Amino acid sequence: MPKTLPQTICLETSGIGIVFHSPWATSNIAQGEDFLTSSFTNPADVAELINSSKIAAFCTGSPGTWRLHLRTDPPDEAALVQAHFKVRLGVEVRDGILQIRDLYELMSWDAACDDEQVIRLTDGFYRVTAYTSPPESGILGDDQEIHLHLEAVPEPARLMHHGVPQLCD
Known part of the structure; x- marks a missing residue:
């Protein structure tokens, strides 16, 4: 059963990125297709x-264990300023579903998504603000917290990314 926000999701990734989407946005990907190689490695294609x-997607710089704290309110400005890494994205939600995936799931596509990685949101456009700092160990992806604020907005975010957005360098 999809969850509502606020919510914390623990996501284990083999890849070096995290992807967010509603199922409508990936409905053209065939079961088992390697969408990562065919359509998500060229920076211009990703930017489009x-x-x-x-x-919505960002590079984490490392595989790992990520604690994603998802909320629908604006980010705390002080926390945002203190964060070492931050990125702003946008996503369109349809049918009330947003899926959160490891980037490498795009290598062998399966439209089914683990219930723990699915959240319920009202249909519409969202401005996504993601921010994080290195964990105490200093190792990216070592049980690292990422704060994700999904704010409903009346129209798509005006984004100007020129490739894969970077959350962690």
């Missing part, structure tokens, strides 16, 4: 998808 708000 990201800037359209069909798919």
